Structures are given as structure tokens and as C-alpha cells.
Amino acid sequence: MFTGLIEEAGRVRDLSPRGAGWRLRVAAGDLLKSVALGDSIAVNGCCLTAALIGPDAVEFDLLEETLRVTNLGDLKPGSVVNLESSLRVGGKLGGHFVTGHIDGPGEIVVLEPRGADHHLRVRAPAGSGRLLVPKGSVAIDGISLTVGEVAGDEFSVWLIPHTWTATNLAGRRAGDRVNLEFDLLGKYVDQLLAARLGAPKLS
Secondary structure (H helix, E strand, C coil), X not given: CECCCCCEEEEEEEEEEECCXXXXXXXXXXXXXXXXXXXXXXXXXXXXXXXXXXXXXXXXXXXXXXXXXXXXXXXXXXXEEEEEECCCCCCCCCCCCECCCCCEXXXXXXXXXXXXXXXXXXXXXXXXXXXXCCCCEEEXXXXXXXXXXXXXXXXXXXXXXXXXXXXXXXXXXXXXXXXXXXXXXXXXXXXXXXXXXXXXXXX
8 A cells, every 4th residue: 555655766777578577677765775575665656566675776576467557568777767665554644545556557648837837637548537536636657646627538637846856757748658546435436336337347
């Protein structure tokens, strides 16, 4: 479980085949002081297990399926990724409950400065707009954000200067894929209504 409050932006050193899967190596800083082998770390919002921890980098084993359904398959050496260690009992919950299980990739439609802030508009997977409500929560690449406007399967959020400088969003462009995780409560409500009304639920 995570909060969506990014601890630091790491930089990919390598993504290469390893056995039946892949091995991702990410350079990190202070985050490494508080994690141990086997700990869960969210990388662009994806919950991954630390398989090897070095003095300045951490490595993860990835499945082909993980690369297929998230934007981790787009990573290259030098790519910037958002990192967050798992929520600890007694820790501060300043964002919202984020599981680290990606619901699907979104596509950036608009990313532009507006005054001191930035406006981000994302196209979510078809049919998932029903899980978004204005002033509700959404995690984009693991970042806990507040939904602004919703129009069908597209939604917008506002990025304050701190979010812009402390995450990987400053390097994003229109057309880029981002990992989306919708609010957990909304997904439970959606599934309960689908079972009661026979409506399709998010796959």
C-alpha cells in the first residue's frame, strides 16, 4: 500500500532480459537508506519488489505482462521514474490509498503551463471515465492527484510547482503513456453496481 506522495525521482540505468522476464535497475538516493531486500517500492505507480539493493541503485524483476500493461516497457537508460516506498504503520497518509496495481495506461492529451501551475489532460482507457469524479483522487505514474474536470474518458488535473519539480512529469509530453490507478473505493462501488445491475465492469 502506498500514498501517492513521491519520495524521489530515480533514473533508469538498465532494462534488460533476465531469464523468463526482465530486470530493471534504477539509480536512487535517500530512498535506499530506508528500504531492504524484498520491500515493495512503487516505480511509476507500479508495486515492485526490491530484488537487489546496492549503494546507489535498486533492481527489480519484471514480468512480460507488467511491461505490456504499464509504461515500464517504454523505459530506457536515463528515463526518470517516480519512486515511493510502501506505507508503514503509523506513517503519515498525506495523499490517498494507492495499491500499486495499475488499472491501465492513459495518454497525455495536453500538458501546458498556466500561470505558476501546469494543466494536464489525460485520456483514460475506454469506459473508465465512470471511475472518475471531480475532486476525487487518481494516481498518475504513482502521483496522488485531485481530478479537476471529467469529460467522457478524458480528465484533467492541475500540477502545483512542487509536483512539477519533484516528479517525472516535467519530462513528459503530449502522446506519452502514463500509468493510471483509479480510486480504490470507486472501483469497489463500480463492481458492486455491475453485479447488481448487470452492467459491464472495468476489466
